[in-house]
Amino acid sequence: MTPRVLVAAAAERLGAAGVASPEHDAAELLAHVLGTTRARLPLVADVAADAEAAFDELIERRAARHPLQHLTGKAYFRYGELAVGPGVFVPRPETELLVGWAVDHLTHASGYPRSSAGLTAPVVVDLCTGSGVIAKSIAEEVPGARVHAVELDEPAHAWAERNLAGTGVDLRHGDAFTEFDDLLGTVDVVVCNPPYVPLEAWESVAVEARDHDPHLALFSGDDGLDAIRTLAVRAAALLRPGGVVGAEHADVQGESAPAVFAAQGSWEEVRDHRDLNDRPRFVTARRTARGARTGE
Incomplete structure (x- = not known):
């Protein structure tokens, strides 16, 4: 046939x-x-x-309704592909915009990469790395950067190990919001695609995601903002003054996610960004020169 x-x-x-x-x-x-x-x-x-x-x-x-990427064993993202399968969150095209923002900041806004001149290379931390897709993309597109990543879920961490092999990324198995005490106050860019689906939205989640993506990567409290609240505190502790954070969120969180950063007290230039369908997609903010407020 x-x-x-x-x-x-x-x-x-x-x-x-x-x-x-x-x-x-x-x-x-x-x-x-x-x-x-x-x-x-x-x-x-x-x-x-x-x-x-x-x-x-x-x-x-x-x-x-098994995910297409689980059946082929691969997902395409920006300029390459990575291995995915049962036990790891399948990267979405929307996340490419968050990566693009980080790469643009590292290569243009702050004059990176600088390592070729013998100066300190920029330090990037990818929290909730999942398959490792964000860390992998940044490491490949900004070769002067020192990229670190962390994943708590054991099956997802195994996929990240596979995808990040040979990239030079420092991958750790641990809690995104307690790991990297050794980097406190030294990081230039924090990126994160955290869980952000409200528990009450269970029925509205696509079958492919609800039945096959790890729930740890999807759901985050009654309003979907629990992980973003913790991120606003932890990123402030990790970043140097003037460092920046970028975090993906649900399209209905275009006001509530930035409000979390605005209220935390360690951030300025809080801004939301829209995707190619003109929907709110990720928030960015700059760490103030004042001390991070870690008790909130």
Whole structure:
């Protein structure tokens, strides 16, 4: 059977199952089975019976709302890809904007990288690293930076180890909001994609995320802001005066997430940023020259 016929039939099955991008996912899964790319599928004249059977099995699992990335074993992010699977949060395209902000700050706003001139390289900390995607992207795009990352969940940490191997990132297994006492007051940039889904929003979370992403990476108290409140305190302690923090949040937290930083007392230039769909997506702030307030 030709790829076109197989993809069309599979897309119909996926659409009926509620998959948001049935044509894309069907083509991606067939390309995965055939060891090629979606763009090259038209060059395949006929799909062998064993490959067709493997494809059908993957379509059945995708129709059951297993994440596409778990089925292919990889996720694309900015300029590369990384390994993902059961036990780790699948990175979303929206997070690329947070990484872009951090990279822009490191390479332009503060004159980084500086290590080639023999000066101190910028220090970056990625809290709640999950798959390691943010740390990996920054390490690859800003080679002069000294990047540190931490993940508490053991299965997710194992994925981060795999993705960060050979990058030079200092990966630690521990609590994002107590780790790195050795870096207090020395960090230039803190980045974090924390859990931010309110517990009451359980039913509204996409099946792929709710049933397959670690709940530790999703839910954060009744209003979804518990981790962001802790982040506002811990980032202030980690950063040097003038250092900056960037944190992703839910699109309904465009006012409440910045308000957390504004109220904490250690921040100035608190600003929210919108994604490509013009939805609130992440907050940034600059550490004041005053002492961090760690008791809140």
